[in-house]
Amino acid sequence: MKPVNTVLLASGDNVVVLAASAAAGDRVRLSGRELALPEPLGLGHKLAAHNIPDGEKIIKYGAPIGSATRAISAGEHVHLHNMQSDYLPTYTLDAEHQFHSAKS
Numbered sequence: 001m002k003p004v005n006t007v008l009l010a011s012g013d014n015v016v017v018l019a020a021s022a023a024a025g026d027r028v029r030l031s032g033r034e035l036a037l038p039e040p041l042g043l044g045h046k047l048a049a050h051n052i053p054d055g056e057k058i059i060k061y062g063a064p065i066g067s068a069t070r071a072i073s074a075g076e077h078v079h080l081h082n083m084q085s086d087y088l089p090t091y092t093l094d095a096e097h098q099f100h101s102a103k104s
Helices: none
Strands: 015-018 027-030 033-036 046-048 057-060 063-068 091-093 099-101
Touching (some): 015 027
């Protein structure tokens, strides 16, 4: 298990991005706490910089990129499973490999 650096892209962001790929169990330091990642993640993936309440805007590069669809814990991976775009439809594949909007 190794430490992995993160980057805060703008001072008001509530997410950080991984500066390198990380394995499950690798550690990140956020808000003075060291947290172990529960899953492997690639370079550039977002982590919650602190606890993000359900419905709060996700801020990256100093701009809102979407909203939390549930409460997100500090250090948790922030992606389509817990956020939605407020600007573009979010599409996922269903079991039959058909695209559908996550908002429908």
